[in-house]
Amino acid sequence: MKLLRMKPGHGEIMLAEGDVRVPEQERELIEAFRRELDAGMWAAVPTGSPGGRREAELVKSFAEVPREAERVIFFPRAAGGAPGATL
């Protein structure tokens, strides 16, 4: 499993990578996961439904991340408002 974070001026960066079946690696993943949530990030897991439809799932704790998930993507939490320019 990879933990990725979107970053301005860079694109995504990899925060941590490990096998959730290995306790030590899972611990590292959990710590990195908590750090990002504490920093105010949202965490999403890209998923594919049985019909082939791709969606995402927001997770609030590492326990909610599907064990088979390959990636968790962190991104800044949503805030109302946007630039004022007209498209």
Added chain:
Amino acid sequence: MALALGTGAILLVVLLWELVRPTFKRAVARGREIWSLRRGASTLSGYDPGRERRAEQRARALLRSCVDERDWAMYRDLGFLRVWGERGRGKRASYAYLIYPHKPIVAYVPQTGALLNEYCVAFPDLSRPYGSSRLPDSDDVLAKWMALTADERRLIADANMHLPGRQVDPGRVRRDLLRLARWERERSVPDPRGTDRAGADPRASSGADTDVRGPDRADTLHA
């Protein structure tokens, strides 16, 4: 004769140099000043076009790896993504959203093309790693896509809702809906979640004269 000509040439060069020197010195000083200002501004803003371009390339690769091939093709070809409304997933959609990079999300009715609302939402990274809180364009689109497909109600609740035309030109959106309809016809594979008029013909109706209330956070979505 040659000596006289040589001496004359040297004198001419020296005289010309004396005439040009003040202007030349001013030009050099001005050039140094501009270069210094530009360097200072660049350091302050942290903006680097090359870095931003590489960031966008990474973001596009990430977006592509997350969305359907069809959605990726839509974004690549048209510059926006369409996401069906929550109630339309798995059946006929009653409304849908257009996601533009760093612009409000636009809700519309696929059957008529009527524009419903704009949802202003941003994902500012307050740590400003390179002096800006703005994600690359494709990361912004992916963030909206993930938030919409994962928890539409929450995202809509966090957004500032406005009538169409507040920030996104309705004419532009209608043209985009026409482009989308044409794009889907050319692909000849209608999206099963949509309707027979998946892209819809926005000339059929306008947001101003419709009585469809759409995915309003206060009523429709939470009903």
